[in-house]
Amino acid sequence: MGRLKTMQEAAFNFISLFSNDIGIDLGTATTLVYARGEGIVLCEPSVVAIQKGTNNVLAVGQEAKRMLGKTPGSIVAIRPMKDGVIADFEITESMLRYFIKKVQAKRVLVRPRMIISVPSGITEVERRAVKDSAYRAGAREVFLVEEPIAAAIGVGLPIEEPQGNMVIDIGGGTTEIAVISLAGIVFSRCIRIGGDEMDDAVIEYMKKNYNLMIGERTAEEIKMKVGSAYPLEEETDIEVKGRDLITGLPKLVKVNSEEIRQALDPPVREIIEATKVTLERTPPELSADLIERGIVMCGGGSLLKGLDKLIGDETGLPVIVADDPLTAVALGTGKVLEEIKYLKKISLASSS
Ligand SMILES: Nc1ncnc2c1ncn2[C@@H]1O[C@H](COP(=O)(O)OP(=O)(O)OP(=O)(O)O)[C@@H](O)[C@H]1O
Ligand SMILES: [Mg+2]
CATH class of the missing domain: 3.90.640.10 (ATPase, substrate binding domain, subdomain 4)
Structure with missing residues (x-):
């Protein structure tokens, strides 16, 4: 048994040597890619420019964003992700394929395994769509991780402990508020406001x-x-x-x-309300932890001036903004790639 396990591990390590496993934060506004052993290797707007009336991709990412709102009649710049989920299946797939190719320019011997973060509130159908896109874009294996968990791992919270941690991730399309303990989400709320x-x-x-x-x-x-x-x-x-x-x-x-x-004010109020609802639903033992541990904010929206202060005032809890709020989720997917123990514990059950 022991020997078999060692052989399996050796085979695993051997394959890992040739494959470039990646973690992806497929965001409404920005997509980030983490390559194992390298860190974050790509950060580009989730925008694709296509020829009007066709699915011909003309530009992706940075280049496509520059075209947004300034395109001549024959070109349209599309954001294929909306409210944190895939709005345009084919375009998302083209975008993913382009990004993956870009980060894998050197090594393409084995198709990569991918860990992709998704909003915690998404439906089974939406999950399926993300997985299918990733497979069609060239993945060998796809794992999904809930964004708040990835964010919490990314900012270094001790999520495996029996202690309440609260994360608010304010992205382009969604705001996710979650209380995490023992590597799982105890209660979360995902609103399509960001x-x-x-x-x-x-x-x-x-x-x-x-x-x-x-x-x-x-x-x-x-x-x-x-x-x-x-x-x-x-x-x-x-x-x-x-x-x-x-x-x-x-x-x-x-x-x-x-x-x-x-x-x-209106979108900001909705975020405050959702935070309060989450706190109301949190079991008392974990609420008690939050008084000391406070709330960690991440996502680009957490950079809105004074939002941390307002949330602090409204909840009476200490609030900290992550050091690098824009990369927290991608870093979290990366840490999951580096430490297989996380993957087993937290990846969402796969139905494929
Ligand atoms: N300094 C800032 N002040 C206010 N908002 C900001 C700032 N910097 C970035 N943002 C906003 O943050 C949002 C993007 O955040 P982020 O990259 O975390 O989103 P995302 O992960 O792509 O989206 P989602 O998680 O909803 O899919 C954009 O709406 C952007 O305008
Ligand atoms: Mg995000």
Whole structure:
């Protein structure tokens, strides 16, 4: 028995030597790839530019994002992931294939095993879609891991201990709030509200209050530069360029950070409410742990100025933003790749 096991392990290590196993955070806004033994090797926007009316891919990632909203009639830039899940199956597959090829330029002897993070609330059908895409894009084996668990591992929380840990991951399409203990999710809530809704809220605000039509990229820029969830020490102004809805001409208006905070309030409130619901549903023993351990925030949305402070005020708990909130989930998938013990414990049951 012992010998057999050693042989199996040797075979496993041998195969690992030639295959480039990867962890993927397939996000609504950004896709990150972690290669075993190397770390994060790719971080690009989840955007694909295609020839209109066809599925001909013209550009993927960074290059495609630059085209977003600025494409001539014959080209469309698509974000194939929406609300954290696959909205366009074929395009997602092309995107995955492109990214995988890009990180595997050197070694292609054995097809890779892949660990892909998915929102904790997704349906069986949605899971299937992610797996199928990965297989068709060239995976040998696919494992799915729930994003909050990957995030918690990524930021280094002691998830295997019998202790409550709370993670809030605010992405582009979703916000996931989870309480984790003993390597499992005790309670989680996934709302389809994230950075994208914040951008939409800014677009709506400019339309309603200034008759100004702005694009997604401009809205995101405003949010990142002057957006906030809590009064700033110094409120600032920003010049916003767009198209006047009445005259149809380009127009420039000045907006201040207090107005943008007001614009962002509805999505921010939803995140606060979901956090409170999660806390209400948490078993008392674990709630007690949270008083000391607090909440860890990650995901790009956690960078919204003052959001940590507001959540701290509203919940009365200490809140920390992860050191590198944008890579937490990808790093977590990477740690799972490096340590097979995690994989057995936390990968979602596979039905393939
Ligand atoms: N400094 C910032 N302030 C506010 N929002 C930010 C900042 N930096 C990034 N974001 C937002 O974070 C979001 C992207 O975060 P992230 O990369 O974690 O999402 P994702 O993992 O692709 O999405 P999901 O997990 O929902 O699939 C975008 O909406 C982006 O605008
Ligand atoms: Mg994410």
